[in-house]
Amino acid sequence: xxxxxxxxxxxxxxxxxxxxxxxxxxxxxxxxxxxxxxxxxxxxxxxxxxxxxxxxxxxxxxxxxxxxxxxxxxxxxxxxxxxxxxxxxxxxxxxxxxxxxxxxxxxxxxxxxxxxxxxxxxxxxxxxxxxxxxxxxxxxxxxxxxxxxxxxxxxxxxxxxxxxxxxxxxxxxxxxxxxxxxxxxxxxxxxxxxxxxxxxxxxxxxxxxxxxxxxxxxxxxxxxxxxxxxxxxxxxxxxxxxxxxxxxxxxxxxxxxxxxxxxxxxxxxxxxxxxxxxxxxxxxxxxxxxxxxxxxxxxxxxxxxxxxxxxxxxxxxxxxxxxxxxxxxxxxxxxxxxxxxxxxxxxxxxxxxxxxxxxxxxxxxxxxxxxxxxxxxxxxxxxxxxxxxxxxxxxxxxxxxxxxxxxxxxxxxxxxxxxxxxxxxxxxxxxxxxxxxxxxxxxxxxxxxxxxxxxxxxxxxxxxxxxxxxxxxxxxxxxxxxxxxxxxxxxxxxxxxxxxxxxxxxxxxxxxxxxxxxxxxxxxxxxxxxxxxxxxxxxxxxxxxxxxxxxxxxxxxxxxxxxxxxxxxxxxxxxxxxxxxxxxxxxxxxxxxxxxxxxxxxxxxxxxxxxxxxxxxxxxxxxxxxxxxxxxxxxxxxxxxxxxxxxxxxxxxxxxxxxxxxxxxxxxxxxxxxxxxxxxxxxxxxxxxxxxxxxxxxxxxxxxx
Numbered sequence: 001x002x003x004x005x006x007x008x009x010x011x012x013x014x015x016x017x018x019x020x021x022x023x024x025x026x027x028x029x030x031x032x033x034x035x036x037x038x039x040x041x042x043x044x045x046x047x048x049x050x051x052x053x054x055x056x057x058x059x060x061x062x063x064x065x066x067x068x069x070x071x072x073x074x075x076x077x078x079x080x081x082x083x084x085x086x087x088x089x090x091x092x093x094x095x096x097x098x099x100x101x102x103x104x105x106x107x108x109x110x111x112x113x114x115x116x117x118x119x120x121x122x123x124x125x126x127x128x129x130x131x132x133x134x135x136x137x138x139x140x141x142x143x144x145x146x147x148x149x150x151x152x153x154x155x156x157x158x159x160x161x162x163x164x165x166x167x168x169x170x171x172x173x174x175x176x177x178x179x180x181x182x183x184x185x186x187x188x189x190x191x192x193x194x195x196x197x198x199x200x201x202x203x204x205x206x207x208x209x210x211x212x213x214x215x216x217x218x219x220x221x222x223x224x225x226x227x228x229x230x231x232x233x234x235x236x237x238x239x240x241x242x243x244x245x246x247x248x249x250x251x252x253x254x255x256x257x258x259x260x261x262x263x264x265x266x267x268x269x270x271x272x273x274x275x276x277x278x279x280x281x282x283x284x285x286x287x288x289x290x291x292x293x294x295x296x297x298x299x300x301x302x303x304x305x306x307x308x309x310x311x312x313x314x315x316x317x318x319x320x321x322x323x324x325x326x327x328x329x330x331x332x333x334x335x336x337x338x339x340x341x342x343x344x345x346x347x348x349x350x351x352x353x354x355x356x357x358x359x360x361x362x363x364x365x366x367x368x369x370x371x372x373x374x375x376x377x378x379x380x381x382x383x384x385x386x387x388x389x390x391x392x393x394x395x396x397x398x399x400x401x402x403x404x405x406x407x408x409x410x411x412x413x414x415x416x417x418x419x420x421x422x423x424x425x426x427x428x429x430x431x432x433x434x435x436x437x438x439x440x441x442x443x444x445x446x447x448x449x450x451x452x453x454x455x456x457x458x459x460x461x462x463x464x465x466x467x468x469x470x471x472x473x474x475x476x477x478x479x480x481x482x483x484x485x486x487x488x489x490x491x492x493x494x495x496x497x498x499x500x501x502x503x504x505x506x507x508x509x510x511x512x513x514x515x516x517x518x519x520x521x522x523x524x525x526x527x528x529x530x531x532x533x534x535x536x537x538x539x540x541x542x543x544x545x546x547x548x549x550x551x552x553x554x555x556x557x558x559x560x561x562x563x564x565x566x567x568x569x570x571x572x573x574x575x576x577x578x579x580x581x582x583x584x585x586x587x588x589x590x591x592x593x594x595x596x597x598x599x600x601x602x603x604x605x606x607x608x609x610x611x612x613x614x615x616x617x618x619x620x621x622x623x624x625x626x627x628x629x630x631x632x633x634x635x636x637x638x639x640x641x642x643x644x645x646x647x648x649x650x651x652x653x654x655x656x657x658x659x660x661x662x663x664x665x666x667x668x669x670x671x672x673x674x675x676x677x678x679x680x681x682x683x684x685x686x687x688x689x690x691x692x693x694x695x696x697x698x699x700x701x702x703x704x705x
Contacts, residue, residue, distance in 0.1 A: 020305035022347040023437040024063040028339035032561030035321040036334035039084035050080030088151040096120040128178040142171040160204040175221040184222040191218040230298045240268035259301040261288040284322040348433035357445040377429035382406040386421040415447035449639035458505040462534040472512030472524030474531040479510045482519035495519040501549040501634040508634035524629040528614035538603040543641035551632035555586040566612040573606035
């Protein structure tokens with residue numbers, strides 16, 4: 001393949017994975033997202049997704065091309081709950097916004113028509129099939145009930161409290177479902193589910209309260225079977241999972257089965273819903289994505305499909321909500337970091353473990369393996385698409401080995417390059433799928449790239465710091481780790497790393513490197529801190545790969561998920577800057593980022609980089625400026641792409657000439673320190689020294705050429 005320019009980012013950290021469920025589209029909002037609902041109106045389908053700063057109404061009639069219609073603005077909050085009734089959308093939040101009522105009579109021009117201010121904050125809202133609005137997690141009462149006969153003007157008809165006619169921690173209903181005049185309540189703070197008779201909305205009465213087996217924070221949500229004989233509960237804590245209860249006899253309630261994802265010990269379930277007429281339980285399972293469990297036999301719960309949106313790890317990350325009730329059969333889900341996902345059940349599933357960097361010391365062969373299933377027909381073909389420049393592409397058939405395993409064993413006609421690839425599959429009824437589904441391709445290094453610069457920050461360097469933050473600026477050293485106890489399970493969440501990334505070493509650049517008891521005493525506050533690299537001469541190289549390992553977290557505190565991590569590059573010594581990374585996505589672990597620089601800047605003699613972490617403060621936003629923001633940086637590297645090293649080519653410009661002689665002379669005089677790769681190229685006689693004899697050998701090469 002011929003050499004050519006590279007045009008996209010080399011690698012992303014948001015690869016998806018699915019089984020019996022396909023991605024139709026994804027729409028991001030550049031801010032933290034939360035819950036989701038949907039509605040069908042005038043032969044169109046819509047999603048309403050909660051955002052940090054409001055709620056977005058999105059047209060998903062064409063599920064492959066969703067588009068945002070409007071954002072209904074609200075106070076900053078990570079909690080927002082949304083429901084639809086009779087051409088109106090209702091928006092509750094834990095910010096002091098009451099419940100907003102938005103007319104979508106003309107869905108292309110939504111209008112805020114009223115706000116319920118009987119309380120300021122709420123956690124969840126629910127609307128039953130009879131047109132009653134229930135508000136929970138609000139002030140004064142455990143449950144507020146409104147008649148929506150006039151949907152723009154709710155009429156309060158009743159309230160319910162577990163204790164003493166006032167709201168209480170024991171009576172707090174975190175999530176509810178109302179079905180056949182019964183309200184099923186998840187009392188998260190005490191680990192109970194409750195069943196309440198609401199046939200008389202003006203006077204709800206408690207039928208039963210049942211302990212789910214876990215003291216304290218546990219029972220987050222409930223879903224009832226259509227025959228009302230079985231209740232499913234979801235725990236929201238470390239290892240939180242799904243429990244099935246036989247409630248056919250209220251005097252003899254029994255736990256009959258439990259469901260957990262393969263990674264469930266480290267993760268938590270969130271919201272759950274049973275779609276009528278299907279016996280399918282739909283679960284938003286945080287880090288494990290949207291899962292579908294067959295509950296036709298509640299004694300033997302069986303997972304039948306899933307879509308995991310990303311490899312972002314944590315307890316309360318990724319999939320917040322799911323809505324499975326659209327007439328099209330499509331599923332919409334909300335991802336905290338990545339936005340709205342439109343999914344469908346069935347089709348073709350491709351499961352693949354990404355190829356990692358390949359060293360050619362052992363073998364030039366690269367195995368590509370995929371497990372491919374079709375749920376609506378037989379697999380016709382599985383194709384590997386690959387490129388060495390991300391412009392010119394070739395294909396190779398992947399052959400079936402056994403059952404659903406397909407393989408292709410490849411070598412490439414160049415080494416020391418980046419290989420880009422993706423996999424597609426089609427079935428006998430014309431359906432197709434590809435891996436990855438969100439990103440355009442996956443990439444890995446084939447061979448060994450030559451180092452220009454490697455900086456592990458163990459010793460002295462020319463990197464500098466500039467800061468407007470009141471504290472938490474960048475500094476080099478052995479990191480002091482910090483953690484935060486909190487969340488519904490009162491767990492320890494790591495905020496700042498307590499170790500560097502380098503294999504041999506213990507130092508890195510970190511923000512706010514203080515030995516403190518509380519992370520809020522050592523994080524970035526009130527501004528931004530900027531770490532500037534040295535200035536590098538890269539003009540002689542055709543293509544250069546930038547890589548570094550970074551730690552960035554911003555998802556705790558009063559304004560989580562909104563502060564920005566920004567990495568920029570300059571080709572004129574810092575006069576003008578171009579973004580490489582600009583994100584609010586938090587990842588509290590060491591993570592590598594790679595970029596082909598020629599996609600972004602000219603490779604000049606004055607290339608510089610800067611790493612910006614900030615604690616944003618917005619006028620009038622009481623939550624901003626109160627986030628816990630920490631960052632760290634290690635193992636910065638610049639490497640040459642697609643260069644075959646030859647003796648004497650000290651500057652890797654593809655030829656041996658007098659410039660190389662000058663560099664070697666400067667090395668002997670102590671004016672220049674060679675990299676390990678340069679040393680090997682200069683040391684012709686392998687005596688582990690660079691001497692005048694090496695200059696003689698170099699001159700002979702030039703004369704022969």
